[in-house]
Amino acid sequence: MTLFRSAAVLSAAALALAACGGTSDDTKPDTAGAPVNGGTLVYAVNTEPTNLDPHASPQDITGLFTRPVLDSLVSLDDKGTIHPWLAKSWEISADQKTYTFKLREGVKFSDGTVFDAEAVKANLDHIVDPKTKSQLAAGFITPYAGTTVIDEHTVKVAFSKPHSPFLAALATAYFGIESPTSLKAGPDALAKKVIGSGPFVIDAFTPHQGITYHRNPDYDWAPEGSSHTGPARLDKLELKVLQEDSVRLGALTSGQVDGIASVPPVNVKQIKADPRFTLETRQAPGGNYNYYPNTTAGVFTDAKVRRAFRDGIDFKTVIDKLYFGIFQPAASPVSPATQGYDKATETAWKYDAAAANKLLDEAGWTGRDGEGFRTKDGKRLTVRWTFVRAFAREQRATLAEQVQAEAKKIGFDLQLQDATVAEYVPRFAKGDYDLADFSWQRADGDALRNLFDTSSITTPTFFGQNGSRYSDKEVDGWLAGSLGTTDNAERAELYAKVQQKVTDNAVVFPVYVFNYVLGASKKVHGITWEPQAYPTFYGAWVTK
Incomplete structure (x- = not known):
């Protein structure tokens, strides 16, 4: 999950200019020959959406479940290049406040509604509408000033200030274009079913079980650079929810499913060695799985206490032992696959229990109670960690218990x-916690703005991703500067400054770099990857 994407935060998804890294050396070559059409692919995942509308939901799994049915205006390749999709071309004003799109003609949504400029306006307006209660997409376009329909196939999107990450954000499933007719059904209906123009059509979404799709026979508008054109190769696609690692792995090895997400790290060698299967990993871009200390209330308002917690826990050893090297210990708030990653953060801090104890002494936590916990003025050094165990994926609950012991x-x-999701969200909004945890998959370095800009602090009326509730004018200035330039070198320099400052001030505790680990039968071919490092199935096919 990611807590904000885990429960959205919860699991906390997901951009440009660099996508996630290429496939790993674990990937086995596909020697199946010519693709074939037909058949059904059953794929098991370890979590499920609490809301199927990606305009509202921040969960990674929402992007996975809705990408088969939702096209975007543009696409992003694994080299960070933007390509035409539903928009065949675009122009950006010199001040980077206005984007004008020429739209593809002849596109229809699966409910028969015509795709046009009005549909684009309806979708962008829907994302920012307070009634949508967007927990992710709206935060990607906070300077949005409105959309103007120029003609049936031309639309102009305006921002109140420069916003260079817009195209990369548009490439994500969270800006997938939904039928404007379906949008009128309201949030409750959209939470259960979305209608798009994509290569698949949803048959049914059943909570705790999964989702089924059938091929859209009229599909003929794949993004530029796709492996093929026309309808999807599969007749049907099914995503099955199997939360238990052992159950999901058993379903793969027994042939009940064709592929699975999140192969348990302890079983990776087993799958790699089995000639019946292939295994592929993809490093996720964006925010690592991090812990975020509340810098505005509680013990973590003191930077010395924050540094002591981060430096006094041997995260590397804990991560290596728990995940068998499949996930790497993190150093920066963002992963190496993210545009603008600063390698210097890898040596900016290290595990040092003696130094951590000294910092706590300096901060005044010099006493010890009968259970061995530090005290100050008669109060225990307590950290309240609101944790949504029901959505914890990748053994994060076990990890939490080990960190607790450390x-x-x-x-x-x-x-x-x-806590339940219903309990977690209002607590997060009020800042009623000492520690939050989530990962935040996004291919663009602009993920740093989501995580650390003052404007991204959650309030009772706005859901942001700044879990540390960190506010710094210098950081805000660097992030604002990154919005006004498309020069990748300039953006990387600004992003490096942000990473260095939040690291120096210990306003984030990096934990591990998430890798999507996909195991599949050798009869499965053609699965590709979204820039946020989850699989897509438009070009997938199966052999007998």
């Missing part, structure tokens, strides 16, 4: 407070 060694009483 934290106790240096005197922290790390309290895991299990």
Whole structure:
């Protein structure tokens, strides 16, 4: 999950100019020969959306479930290049405040509604509409000033200030274009079913079980650079929810499903060695799985306490032992696959229990109570961690318990407070926590703006991703500067400054770099990857 994408945050999804890294060396060559049409592919995942509308939901899994049915205005390749899709061309004003799109003609949504400029306006307006309660997409376009229909196939999108990441954001499933007719059904209906112009059409979404699709026979508008044109190769696609690692792995090895997400790290060698299967990993861009200390209330308002917590826990050893090297310990708030990643963060801090203890002494936490926890003025060094265990993926609950044990060694009483999604969201909005956790998949370095800009702090009326509730004028200025330039070198320099400052101030505790680990039967071919590092099935096919 990612807590904001885990429960959205929860699991906390997902951009430009560099996509995730290429396939890993684990990938086995596809020697199946010519693609074939027909058949059904069944793919098991470890979590499910709480809301199927990507305009509203921030969950990674929402993007996975809706990409088969939703096209975007543009696409993003694995080299960070933007390509035409539903928009066949575009122009950007010199001040980068206005984007004018020429739209593809002849496109229809699966409900028969015609795709046109009015549809684009309806979708962008829907994303920012307060009634949508967008927890992700609206935050990608905070300076949005409105959309003007020029003619049936021309639309102009305006911003109140320069916004260079717009095209990359448009490439994500969270800006997938939904039928304007379906948008009128309201948020409750959209949470259960979305209608697009994509290569598949949803048959049924059943909570706790999964989702089924059938091929859209009229599809003929794939993004530029696709492996083929025309309808999808599969007749049917099914995504099945199997949360337990052992159950999901067993379904693959017994042939009940054709592929699975999140092969358990302990079983990766088993799958790689089995000639019946292939295994592929993809490093996710954007925010790593990080812990975010609340810098505005509680013990983590003190930078010395924050540094002590980060430096006093041997994250590397814990991660290596738990994940068998499949996930790498993180150093920066963003992964190496993210445009603008600063390699210097890898040596900016290190595990040092002695130094951590000294910092806590300097901060005044010099006492010890009967259980060994540090105290100050008669109060225990307590950290409240609101944790949505029901959505914890990749053994994050086990990881949390191990971190809890490590934290106790240096005197922290790390309290895991299990919560439901309904309980978590209002607490997060009010800042009623000491520690939050989530990952944040986004291919663009602009993910740093989501994570650390003052404007991204969640309020009761606005859902942002700044889990540390961090506010710094210098950081805000660097992030604002990145919006006004398309020069990748300039943006990378600004993003490096942000990473260095938030690292120096310990306003984020990097934990691990997420890798999507996909296991599949050798009869499965043609699965490709979204820039945010989850699989797509337009070109997929199966052999007997």
